[in-house]
Amino acid sequence: MTATAQSSNEIRLHVLKSWLATVADAHALNISTLRTASSDASFRHYYRIDTSSGTAIVMDAPPPHEDCGPFLHVTSLLQQGGLNVPEILAQDTKQGFLLLSDLGELSYYQAIQVGLSDSQLQLLYRNAITALVAMQQHAPSTGLPPYDSTRLLEELAVFPEWYAAHHCQSPLNEQDMATVQQAFTLLANDAAKQPQVLVHRDFHSPNLMVFGQLDNAKSTPTQTTGPALIDYQDALLGPITYDIASLIMDARTTWEEPQQLDWAIRYWEAARAANLPVHADFADFHQAYEWMSLQRNLRILGVFARLSHRDGKHNYLEHIPRVNAYARQVASRYGVLAPLRRVLDKLDNIQVTTGYTF
Numbered sequence: 001m002t003a004t005a006q007s008s009n010e011i012r013l014h015v016l017k018s019w020l021a022t023v024a025d026a027h028a029l030n031i032s033t034l035r036t037a038s039s040d041a042s043f044r045h046y047y048r049i050d051t052s053s054g055t056a057i058v059m060d061a062p063p064p065h066e067d068c069g070p071f072l073h074v075t076s077l078l079q080q081g082g083l084n085v086p087e088i089l090a091q092d093t094k095q096g097f098l099l100l101s102d103l104g105e106l107s108y109y110q111a112i113q114v115g116l117s118d119s120q121l122q123l124l125y126r127n128a129i130t131a132l133v134a135m136q137q138h139a140p141s142t143g144l145p146p147y148d149s150t151r152l153l154e155e156l157a158v159f160p161e162w163y164a165a166h167h168c169q170s171p172l173n174e175q176d177m178a179t180v181q182q183a184f185t186l187l188a189n190d191a192a193k194q195p196q197v198l199v200h201r202d203f204h205s206p207n208l209m210v211f212g213q214l215d216n217a218k219s220t221p222t223q224t225t226g227p228a229l230i231d232y233q234d235a236l237l238g239p240i241t242y243d244i245a246s247l248i249m250d251a252r253t254t255w256e257e258p259q260q261l262d263w264a265i266r267y268w269e270a271a272r273a274a275n276l277p278v279h280a281d282f283a284d285f286h287q288a289y290e291w292m293s294l295q296r297n298l299r300i301l302g303v304f305a306r307l308s309h310r311d312g313k314h315n316y317l318e319h320i321p322r323v324n325a326y327a328r329q330v331a332s333r334y335g336v337l338a339p340l341r342r343v344l345d346k347l348d349n350i351q352v353t354t355g356y357t358f
Helices: 005-027 069-081 108-114 118-138 149-167 173-191 242-248 255-272 283-308 312-333 337-347
Strands: 030-039 043-052 054-060 087-090 098-100 196-199 236-241
Touching: 005 043, 005 054, 005 087, 005 098, 005 242, 030 054, 069 087, 069 098, 098 149, 108 118, 118 173, 118 196, 118 242, 149 173, 173 255, 173 337, 196 255, 196 312, 242 255, 242 283, 255 283, 312 337
Parallel strands: none
Antiparallel strands: 030 043, 043 054, 054 098, 087 098, 196 236
16 A cells, blocks of 8 residues: 555544544444454445444445445335345435444355355355345335446456456457457347346345354354345346346355255245246246356456456455356356357467367
8 A cells, every 4th residue: 555545544534533423422432443344346445333232334435436325225225125234323425424233244255154054054045045035026126227238238348358358468359359249248138138126236145144144153043034235335227137146156155056056946936936027937047047147257257357457456366266167157058158158268278179079
């Protein structure tokens, strides 16, 4: 971190503490206990602070880089849908500060890292599927921007620029660029024709909080209403398969195909029981969510590469092999995507051969 950046961070922290002082009495805050909780791929930072009755979370979303408005709006939509989300305790949207209820320190991702029995893991994910169906069935999508084919295509531009050219050091030639653009168009158009619902956009293990579903990561499972949701400020009105694809082809956690299929079938059955507009034939649904996952994972490859090579957040590189494997899984299954798979082979330095099989 440069001296200028460090000074800017110190100034921002001073402004944050000054705001907290104005709401400290109302919420019994102990400002001296303010400590980092987490940060994400954006400019947002999160802090945890002690109160007289526990802890609270402080979101710092510095303008003009961030806007608290979408977070507040989607929070309201999810609350209307009966989902577990943070309560807004205090806010100063002009300065970019929110005080939120604390949903605990244990995300699904952290619980998995600590170690779960299979019964605990299945409980958490079945609860997540229940919550996803409830969100799609009950949460209104009022005022959300459309996740249409134009946007789906635009966000894929990071793949050739940052993944191929910067990360793989292999800029796409004219033929390969035409191949990926054709695949991008196919994937975006297929996703855009799906029924539209509120899409979290990152409905995966780091953004699902255990929130009392387990007493701790190694205890006996207890049935609850399901996970608490965080990091949903980028929600859109988009394809119904997007969030289940996020869950079962998680950029942070590797799930083998048998487990992917088990959870996909459970979601599909629950969605049909809730009269959600998923495909009547599971084979059609399977292709739809796999193609959706491919669009998502090609974008993520570019985003993670950009976070490392442009922003210096190199920890994202550890997830690229997993995301690449998910992308290759889908590109290898469907004949129409074979040209894209060959481009992925080239980027991975896999020898591409042609010939006859008998």
